Amino acid sequence: MSRTTTLTRSLLAVALAATTALAACSGSDDDEGSDAKSLTLWHYEGPTSAMGVAWNRAIEIFKEKHPGVEVKFEEKSFEQIQQSAGMILNSDNAPDLMEYNKGNATSGLLSKQGLLTDLSSEATKRGWDKKLSTSLQTTAKYDADGVMGSGKWFGVPNYGEYVMVYYNKDLFAQKNIAIPKTQQEFETVLDTFAKGGQVPLSVGGAEYPAMQILYELALSKANRSWVDSFQLYKGKFDFKGPEMTYGATTFSDWVKKGYISKDAAGIKAEDMGVAFTQGKFPILISGSWWYGRFTKEIKGFQWGSFLFPGNKLHLGSSGNLWVVPTKSKAKGLAYDFIDITMSPEIQNLLGNSGGVPVAAEPDKITDAKSKELIENFNLVLKDDGLAFYPDWPAPGYYAVMAAATQGLITGSKTVAQWQDEVAKPYDQNRKDLGK
Structure with missing residues (x-):
């Protein structure tokens, strides 16, 4: 996503103990960039989408709370970030905060490569773990192999x-x-x-x-x-x-x-x-x-x-994740921005703008169509019905799955050929992980 996405479509101070493990690879994190004078933010939500409306308001609130900080917002396309995130985050041009796709092949891979900041301490300290149901936390946590569902928090979703x-x-x-x-x-x-x-x-x-x-x-x-x-x-x-x-x-x-x-x-x-x-x-x-x-x-x-x-x-699943690159120079400010997107004002705005909030106040969702959207999502959650997306399991799998399925549309591939094509990289990744 999809989103995709089109799309798409969702999201200051920190305890020193939580960053000790990152210090060696990201320089001095004494204050996690809390005194930085700018916050570089990337996301790929269109300005008229529910998430775009909500994130734009979150930027306004952030500026009100941090009058001396410049927000350098850059809208990227889903495909731009999907294709080049690893290279960019491993350079000095990495943003301080970025919306990124969730799953083993994306956020999981970057966490395994050491390109994302461990947010576990912040998730507990700021109560994000209390606002997200267990099923929605699945995509926020990744183990040492980059497989979602357990381990450390490497991202924060704030919509479903x-x-x-x-x-x-x-x-x-x-x-x-x-x-x-x-x-x-x-x-x-x-x-x-x-x-x-x-x-x-x-x-x-x-x-x-x-x-x-x-x-x-x-x-x-x-x-x-x-x-x-x-x-x-x-x-x-x-x-x-x-x-x-x-x-x-x-x-x-x-x-x-x-x-x-x-x-x-x-x-x-x-x-x-x-x-x-x-x-x-x-x-x-x-x-x-x-x-x-x-x-x-x-x-x-x-x-x-x-x-x-x-x-x-x-x-x-949960929506896309807010991730903080290891090379972020303003981690504290990034955590503050994430916290704003989890606030009642932004969650309610998200819900009334056609999004699926994770921590809205139910009585504050007044739009009839938005109520229908959220009610259907709650029906899916009730049945434990979130099944994630087909391109998630393995790195690079999006391109493989997309090309193979195009072949079914044009008729250039049989079902058996589609199965063989998508099975090969998947099976190899499982073998590499010892799964």
Whole structure:
């Protein structure tokens, strides 16, 4: 993400004992940069997205509380940070605070490489550990191998996210279509549009959205044990098992049936989202990071959302992480900024702007669509239904999964070839980790 992302889409003083281990590689941390005169901040949330709105307000509050500090904000794209974070954070050009993707292949890898600051002490000191549920903490913690779910805090998420089905209510009404409750009913909906000459799904096959649809289909046949085996390396995993076989086969069939255009292979996530806002497609399957933006930008039709029909497991997790690079020169200020994003004011703003806050005051969420969004997320949490994302398990896996899934769209790869292509780097990473 996805986000992705499009997207995307979420986030002074410190005890000396918590930084002793970092001192050797990051210079003197006597005051963790609390007296720094500037804070360089990177994130990739669009200004009209829920997170963008919230983070911009957080910057204003930060400036009010630190009148002598200059905030040097740089908006980066998801792809920019995804592709070059390791190189940048290992240089003197590293920002002081950065939004970064969560998971083994991203934040886990950087933590293993020693490029991220251990935030465990700050998480306890500032109460972040109390504001985040156990499931949402999964992506904040990484062990010595960079595998999420345990170990030290290397990032702080301050929003949640999940993948859902967005739909054009007007186009559904024209064909007298009700919201589907099962996957079979959903495929009937897709078929109705396709047979009427309308490609039903807006898909960004050049980036994360296509692989997420495939994974959502695989999850329809999966359970929690399967997710833990795939994502957390708890037990053996077989890409030719029934779950991934069903996901890839059904995805390929959807292309053949005209539910997904072969042209989608060259479409980016941004263009996918814009096409939906323009009413060109009746359905889009993607993340909550689009929600606030759709609320503001869709003017020509009524729209809504529902969980992927029939699934108990859904793509989703905590939002992206605020991470503090080891080479940050203003760590104390970075911790202060993170703390502001966890405050009631910012969490409530996030919730009323179409985001999924982790520590909002329920009675302060007044927007009807935002309530629907948050209520559906709570349903997923209630079922322990967050199943993370398909590109997370191994370093460099995003590019592998994206390219392989593009092959299914164009027809240049069979399901068996897709399975072999995505299995090879995954299996090698597990072998390297001794898992």
